[in-house]
Structure formats: structure tokens, C-alpha cells
Amino acid sequence: xxxxxxxxxxxxxxxxxxxxxxxxxxxxxxxxxxxxxxxxxxxxxxxxxxxxxxxxxxxxxxxxxxxxxxxxxxxxxxxxxxxxxxxxxxxxxxxxxxxxxxxxxxxxxxxxxxxxxxxxxxxxxxxxxxxxxxxxxxxxxxx
Amino acid sequence: xxxxxxxxxxxxxxxxxxxxxxxxxxxxxxxxxxxxxxxxxxxxxxxxxxxxxxxxxxxxxxxxxxxxxxxxxxxxxxxxxxxxxxxxxxxxxxxxxxxxxxxxxxxxxxxxxxxxxxxxxxxxxxxxxxxxxxxxxxxxxxxxxxxxxxxxxxxxxxxxxxxxxxxxxxxxxxxxxxxxxxxxxxxxxxxxxxxxxxx
Numbered sequence: 001x002x003x004x005x006x007x008x009x010x011x012x013x014x015x016x017x018x019x020x021x022x023x024x025x026x027x028x029x030x031x032x033x034x035x036x037x038x039x040x041x042x043x044x045x046x047x048x049x050x051x052x053x054x055x056x057x058x059x060x061x062x063x064x065x066x067x068x069x070x071x072x073x074x075x076x077x078x079x080x081x082x083x084x085x086x087x088x089x090x091x092x093x094x095x096x097x098x099x100x101x102x103x104x105x106x107x108x109x110x111x112x113x114x115x116x117x118x119x120x121x122x123x124x125x126x127x128x129x130x131x132x133x134x135x136x137x138x139x140x141x142x143x
Numbered sequence: 144x145x146x147x148x149x150x151x152x153x154x155x156x157x158x159x160x161x162x163x164x165x166x167x168x169x170x171x172x173x174x175x176x177x178x179x180x181x182x183x184x185x186x187x188x189x190x191x192x193x194x195x196x197x198x199x200x201x202x203x204x205x206x207x208x209x210x211x212x213x214x215x216x217x218x219x220x221x222x223x224x225x226x227x228x229x230x231x232x233x234x235x236x237x238x239x240x241x242x243x244x245x246x247x248x249x250x251x252x253x254x255x256x257x258x259x260x261x262x263x264x265x266x267x268x269x270x271x272x273x274x275x276x277x278x279x280x281x282x283x284x285x286x287x288x289x290x291x292x293x294x295x296x297x298x299x300x301x302x303x304x305x306x307x308x309x310x311x312x313x314x315x316x317x318x319x320x321x322x323x324x325x326x327x328x329x330x331x332x333x334x335x336x337x338x339x340x341x342x
Contacts, residue, residue: 022336027312029328031247031277038334046340065306067338094340 008126010080015047016097016123020067024056034060044070049080051090051099069093076101078121084108085119085128097124105130113137212293213322215242218265223258230260237267239288241295246326247276249295249317251286263290273297279305279328281315294318299332311335 023045024038036058044051053072061068070092078085078099088103101119107130117132207217221236237256241249251274253267266287273281273295281303287296299313313332320327 017340019340020338022334022338024334026329026331027310027334027336028330029279030325031275031328032325036336067307067340 009078009085009121009128010083010126011048012080012099012121012123013126015049015080018047021045022056022058034062034065036060042072044072049078051092052077052079053090067094069095082109083128085121087119092123098122111139208290210293211291212319213244214293214319216240216290217242220256226257232258232260234258234265237265239265239267241293243293243319243326249276249326250274251288251295253286264288265290271297277305279303283315286315292318293326301330307339309337 021044022038022042024042025040026038028037028039029035030037038056038058040054042053042056044056051070051072053076054074055072057071057073058067059069059071060066070090072090072092074088076087076090078090078101085101085105085107087101087105090099090101092099099121101121102117105116105119107114107116107119107128113136114130115133115135115137116130118130120129120131121127122129207215209215217240219238220234222234224233224235226233234256236252236254238250238252241251251267251271253271254269256268257266258264259266264287266285268285271283271286273279273283273286281297281301283297283299283301285298288294295315295317297315301310301312301315303310303315310330312330312334314330316327316329316331318327318329319325
């Protein structure tokens, strides 16, 4: 499997201690399942990092109501400082300290893109791994 | 040595069998004739009390009922008094408890509430607090509760807390899609939720 590693993704490793701010048009709680679902124009910010999507499911622990996982779907974009990652789906695990982006995953650096089957970010270190079918697209300069 | 032998005639045997089936039939008849409790469509006082006769107020009323959604309502107040509107009564120190089977209960309280007989709703005003057994606490300027189905609506600004989270929204709706479904707690019209990460 093709694999590539990048330096830290934005300020994620610092931002992980910050509160998570969720904004959306609507939010539905399901007490029985310990989940919250956010719809339309969902934006989650933590420090200087922003995850946006059209749909987000938040899963809480059944024992202490701590946040365990955030699942984002449709037009997912993760932005931290100048680093941007896009995909169809993202899973932010607060237990495993990781963000996994899959489905048309791409890392955008200026006008260049790196495509991969999966972008895996360690939120403790910010280390970014691009896994499977890694392809770099460098756009020629117009000058 | 002689042994004592007891023998029953066929008559005794059939009599015992008859009595057994008679008892069984009696039990079936008791259960069959038991009155089925139908869920009432509203809290009883909403239809039983003539609001115009409440000039001196009804002191410390206490009522309970079952909604069409199958949830139990328990209502308590300090006093119910008549208002200028024929179908509306003013309630002082109102509290309402809603219990759903196997789900956390909901408790509503306020200093004042308005009971509208025609619209079959109870509107909590002044220091309105909504709490659930699983530690959700919501405040809003006004919270309206339907008395015939399980439906709670609050129009903003709504603010609330629950373990590790705070929430603000423009509207809150609590309802059930059908009688057997889970209770849905829906925040709309601009939701802001903050989760404090555990260090």
C-alpha cells in the first residue's frame, strides 16, 4: 500500500485541549442512544481548527457522557491554519486521538493536491499519513 | 396390620373438577369485565373546571393523566385563578412532570403558567426551567406544553446545559414520532453547542 507522511497538520496537536464549538441549523438528541445529530451547515471549531460538513453525528459515552467520536459526512472539510483536507467522510475519535478522512480524500496545499484513499491524522502529534493510492497533483504555475 | 384406605366416589371427583373449572371461569370473567382505562385526551381539569367560577382560585390542585402518546402527566400548582379570557386560567407556581416508559422523566416548572382550554395547552412563563432525569437543564422565556399529545415547544432564546456541554438555540421541540418511539429533543434556528474537553 502506498504511504506518505507529512509534517504536523496545522495546529491540531495544540487545539485538541480546546473546547469544541458546534454550530448548525438544527440538532437532534437521542437520549436512548446517547447521540446528537447535527444537520445543515455544520461547523465544529476547536482552537484554530475547523471541521465543516453537511451532517455530523456525535457519539457520547454511556457511562460518563464524555464525547467519544464525531462522524462527519458530505462535503467534509478540515482546516487548520493553512492546511486543508477534504473528503466525503471523516471520523474524529477523541479516544484514539485520530482523525480519519476517507472517500475522495485530498490534502490541499496551496494550488497543489495530494489524493489518497485515506488521510489519517494523529491529533496528539499532528502527524499526517496518506494511505493507499497516493497521487500528487501539481498545477503548473501560470506565470 | 391394616392400612387406612380412603376412596372417593365418582361424584366427588366430578364435583372437584366442576369447582376447578368454575373458579377458572370466575377469574376469566373478572379480568374480562375489568374496565379498560382509556388514555384521556387532556388533563382532566382542562375539561372539568369552569374557569369563570375560579374567582377565588382553586388552591393547590393536583392532577395526573395519560396523553394520547402514552405518557403520564402529573400537574401540580399553588393556585389556579380565572382571567379575563373565558377559556384561559392563570396558574401560580406551576410544575408538570412527564413520564415516559423506560425513558428519563421531564420536569417543567415556572412561577406562572397559562392554561388554554380551547388550544389544550399549558404555557409556562416567568422563570421557566425544564429538567430531565438525565441532567439536561433548559431555560427559556416561555415553554408551551400540549396536553393531548407529548409535545413541548420553546421559542428562543433557549439555553441549556447537560454533562460537559452547554447549548443555545432559537427553538426547542420535544416530541415522539409515535407512541413506541424514543423521545426526540430537537434544537433548531441556529444551534451553538460547546463541549468542554476532559483534560
